[in-house]
Amino acid sequence: MRTKSEAKRQKILDVAAQVFREEGFERASMAEICARVGGSKATLYSHFPSKETLFFEVMFLSTEAEFEATHAALNPDTGDLGDALRHFGRRFITLLTSPEVMAVRRLIVSESGRSALGSTCYERGPKRSEGIMVAFLEKAVEAGKLRPGNLRVMTLHLRGLLEAELMDGFLFGIWETPPEGLVDGAVERAVEVFLRAYGQP
Structure with missing residues (x-):
């Protein structure tokens, strides 16, 4: 109650x-x-204590269900690692480019150095996501689907590859929605590069 x-x-x-x-x-x-x-x-x-803090909390709550659904796509029992990463990648990009998440990102940039909002956002968003992704990649390494390596670096590389073709267009307000077909193509290329770098020969 x-x-x-x-x-x-x-x-x-x-x-x-x-x-x-x-x-x-x-x-x-x-x-x-x-x-x-x-x-x-x-x-x-x-x-x-501030409008910024209240706005962040509102936006965070509005995306929490999608955050959980996106990361639930990282199922370690999926047979095809590439398919699992592509499915996750599409959901991940959809989440990152949602109006709510983009609004929070822009707010964090504008508030940089003036409040603790950035560290709060990091703990509840990117850091939490990173922990889930690391655990998934660790299972893939244990299953022999990926070469052993620094799991955190692998996670950051995967995330960076997924964002590489899209983030500037959203952060700088060039796109409201991504050009047709760009998300699928960007995710496909990101996963291909990641698996070439870390996949088993």
């Missing part, structure tokens, strides 16, 4: 999500969110 504090926190998140959808990050204000939630600003700020 939720405590009163937990229920209040959830209400703030629900209202904030609606305000951010309607107004966007820049135009949304903590005053407007507080007015819709009801209660004092002190209560709002006791849960979320």
